[in-house]
Amino acid sequence: MAGELYKKPIMFAIVSAVVILIGTAVTMFIPMLTAQMHPKLENLNPYTALQLAGRDIYQREGCNNCHTQTVRPLRTEVMRYGEYSKAGEFAYDRPFLWGSKRTGPDLARIGKKYPDQWHYRHFDDPRKFFPQSNMPTYGWLKDYKLDPQDVQGHMDALGFPYSSDDISQLAGKNDLDALVAYVQVIGTAVAKKRAAPAKAMTEPVDLVNPLAGDAAAINAGEIIYEENCLECHGPELKGDIGPSLVDNVYLYQPGDLADDDYFEMIYNGTEEGQIEEGRTMKGGMPSLGDVLSKEEIWSVIAYIRSLQTGEEGK
Numbered sequence: 128m129a130g131e132l133y134k135k136p137i138m139f140a141i142v143s144a145v146v147i148l149i150g151t152a153v154t155m156f157i158p159m160l161t162a163q164m165h166p167k168l169e170n171l172n173p174y175t176a177l178q179l180a181g182r183d184i185y186q187r188e189g190c191n192n193c194h195t196q197t198v199r200p201l202r203t204e205v206m207r208y209g210e211y212s213k214a215g216e217f218a219y220d221r222p223f224l225w226g227s228k229r230t231g232p233d234l235a236r237i238g239k240k241y242p243d244q245w246h247y248r249h250f251d252d253p254r255k256f257f258p259q260s261n262m263p264t265y266g267w268l269k270d271y272k273l274d275p276q277d278v279q280g281h282m283d284a285l286g287f288p289y290s291s292d293d294i295s296q297l298a299g300k301n302d303l304d305a306l307v308a309y310v311q312v313i314g315t316a317v318a319k320k321r322a323a324p325a326k327a328m329t330e331p332v333d334l335v336n337p338l339a340g341d342a343a344a345i346n347a348g349e350i351i352y353e354e355n356c357l358e359c360h361g362p363e364l365k366g367d368i369g370p371s372l373v374d375n376v377y378l379y380q381p382g383d384l385a386d387d388d389y390f391e392m393i394y395n396g397t398e399e400g401q402i403e404e405g406r407t408m409k410g411g412m413p414s415l416g417d418v419l420s421k422e423e424i425w426s427v428i429a430y431i432r433s434l435q436t437g438e439e440g441k
């Protein structure tokens with residue numbers, strides 16, 4: 128019988144096509160319908176009404192033409208952006224906004240990297256922070272109020288849960304509020320990869336600033352401050368988006384901390400809810416360990432200290 132089939136080319140083609148199709152159906156479509164093919168991270172939540180409205184604006188403005196939202200599992204990418212993307216992060220993304228071109232940096236781990244205030248100012252004028260930036264300004268988005276009915280319709284279409292309260296709260300919000308709310312939730316279902324703690328990378332174990340009081344280091348520190356810290360801590364270090372660095376309050380409690388705590392703060396950044404010396408962080412201080420060398424961090428600390436004691440840096 129089998130031998131007969133080989134002599135009938137048309138019949139043979141049909142039979143083999145059917146066999147291949149059955150194989151395809153079994154190995155492709157059946158797994159596609161199983162739960163494992165649609166992983167969802169445990170702490171991933173559907174978008175809130177405000178976040179979803181922001182996501183619509185992100186698409187409308189074509190942010191994905193310049194920004195990707197996916198970190199590939201390559202060493203250089205993980206070092207630059209953070210933990211690589213997981214399939215389970217995107218369960219509520221319809222459509223996916225992975226993008227394919229990085230005119231600007233990847234945004235897969237942008238959520239909670241900076242405080243809200245930073246984003247409002249950056250959208251208002253990216254060149255204030257990065258003079259070379261070619262990102263368009265989006266401050267005008269704040270002149271457009273959200274339409275709660277429209278957002279509700281989209282929530283219904285995607286089957287995301289909401290209460291009537293959530294919708295009525297949209298009333299006073301504008302497009303920029305929504306965009307910031309969306310940017311702040313991107314990638315937050317994945318735990319941030321923490322940079323190595325300062326104590327593990329510096330000898331000896333009990334840290335004192337080797338550059339404390341060094342006039343050259345203080346001068347260098349001033350420039351490092353202006354380039355990396357001023358945007359958030361203000362021109363006189365008295366605080367702006369971030370807290371004052373010259374008062375006697377550290378992480379919202381009276382009493383300053385030691386140089387090694389400053390080092391760790393600058394090296395690692397902060398994360399909401401994390402505790403340092405019994406003080407709770409609100410998050411929003413970016414990790415600068417990849418941007419600044421050890422000497423540069425100690426220099427900027429020497430500069431901050433020089434202003435705390437009233438000593439002149441010049």
Ligand code: HEC
Pocket residue numbers: 184185188189190191192193194230231232234237253254257260261262263265306310
């Ligand atoms: C023409 C390309 C372009 C477009 C369009 C664009 N960006 Fe950017 N974006 C950039 C560049 C370049 C940078 C890096 C310099 C800077 O921060 O301004 C950047 C930086 C950013 C950052 C800071 C990233 C970080 O880790 O510091 C955020 C957030 C951001 N963009 C969000 C957006 C959003 C949201 C939109 C859409 C409303 C958008 N961008 C549209 C080019 C673009």
Ligand code: HEC
Pocket residue numbers: 241242245351352355356357358359360368369370371372376377378379389392393397398399407408409410411412413415427
């Ligand atoms: C994007 C904004 C931003 C930038 C840039 C930034 N910081 Fe911060 N910084 C913050 C925020 C926000 C906090 C509060 C952190 C928290 O509550 O978790 C903070 C906290 C701190 C603290 C603790 C101070 C206190 O009194 O609580 C120090 C020290 C500090 N930053 C130093 C620096 C230095 C030095 C630089 C530059 C090398 C820098 N920061 C750059 C936003 C920023």
